[in-house]
Amino acid sequence: MGLEDSCVHCGFCLESCPTYVVTRSEIHSPRGRIASVKLGISSVGIETCMFCRRCEAACPSGVEYGRLIHLRREEQPLRKAMNLLMERPKLAYRLLKASSGLNSSLIKRIRDFIPSVDSPLDYREDNPNVLLFPGCLMALSFRKTVENALRFIKSKGYKVEIVNGCCGLSHYSEGEKKRSEELIGNLKEKFKGRRVVSLSSNCSAHMREMGLQVEDFSEFALAHVNGRVNMTVTIHDPCHANLIGLTKVTRDVMRKVGIKVVEMDEPSFECGAGGGYFLYHPEISDEVMKIKAEKVKKSGVNLVLSTNPACSLALAFKGLKPVHLADILGESA
The missing domain is CATH 1.10.1060.10 (Alpha-helical ferredoxin)
Incomplete structure (x- = not known):
């Protein structure tokens, strides 16, 4: 059957x-x-x-x-090439920087959607007891968020090593069956016996579903956060994170620190990025992003808590202000 x-x-x-x-x-x-x-x-x-x-x-x-x-789904050459590039965030950074003078429609779409990139952060303390895994797109597009997550974890007394790389969710979703398995296998070896905090919540969900023992940043934060934060947000629920219940943890953190949450209509409605979908089906992607933006605007709150980088990019693309949980907690750590 x-x-x-x-x-x-x-x-x-x-x-x-x-x-x-x-x-x-x-x-x-x-x-x-x-x-x-x-x-x-x-x-x-x-x-x-x-x-x-x-x-x-x-x-x-x-x-x-x-x-x-x-x-x-079957492998397609363009998608395979893009996924291979994202496995190497530092190479992706150099190529995106070098592409600033190119005018192809694909490059223009990427640069419109990802207007700025930074070199992924390297960091390792002696005898680290936490591995921080940003995920490929987070490392490339939200270095400040990675720095804030690092600051928050260190403020709780941990020694940290940042492990840059890719969880393989895009490969899995786009039919790269062998490579998605290889990436998970590689991470299993890297993570074996270590405490891993994952910063991109859809990556957290995918790795958990593939059998890796990882802790989402929201879970780490819930166990360690203290104090009060005077802020009002609406919350976008990243799709895969929502499936395994991580978005409930995010709300638990909000309650614990006293952040006011104004719920939007259908918080888990797709952001429109769909990983690399915004490149391959831009017309449908743009229509989905438009609906998502309307749902956010109806909440009356422009500051959107988003714990996944592709979602944050899609929200920013529509003129909204995404913020990661690590930015809220890390800047005051």
Whole structure:
């Protein structure tokens, strides 16, 4: 029995799916994609999936939709090249810096979406007892957040080593089956027996689902935070982090430090970035980002707590002000 056979085509997934919401096309819905797999036919819908997996939370039959898409998608040269680049954040930094004079549509889209990059932070103390894993995009685009996370962890008496690299979530979502397994295997060796704090919450979720013992920064913060913070935010729930309950921990931290939270409509509605999706399907991506921005604006709060870098970039792209939990806690540490 295949993963697709447990789908009863009830339609509960439809309104949870961002690509269906913006296209109103069954082809671009989880149910439509599963139907194409059952029928053994080719469908553009397999490639337009944003891999947010919100449909899994909505599904009463427990369809493992993420696994189904992972198994059905095939490697594509451009996506494979981009993923290979992101495995090496320092190389990505140098290439993005060197591309400032290029005018291709792909480079322009990247630079519009990621307007500034920094060299990933290297840091290691003698005999570290915490490994800080920023994740590839966080290391490249939010060095200040990495510095704030480092400051907060050190302020609690820990010795830290930063481990830059990639968890393989993009590879997994885009059909690079062998390479995604290799990356997880490499991290298992690196992390073995060590305490690991992961700064990008979707990376945290993916690594946990792949069997790695990692602690999300929100979990570390909840165990160590003290004091009060006078601030009002609305919260975006990154898709994979939401699936495993990490977004509840973020709210626990907010309550513990007294931050006022004004909830937006559907906090887990996809940000629109979809990892590298914003590059490969810009029209759908932009429409999803527009809806997300409208949901944020209706909350009346422009400061958005986002614990995942692709989400933060998408929010900033629409003129909003994303802030990571590490920025709130680290700047006052």
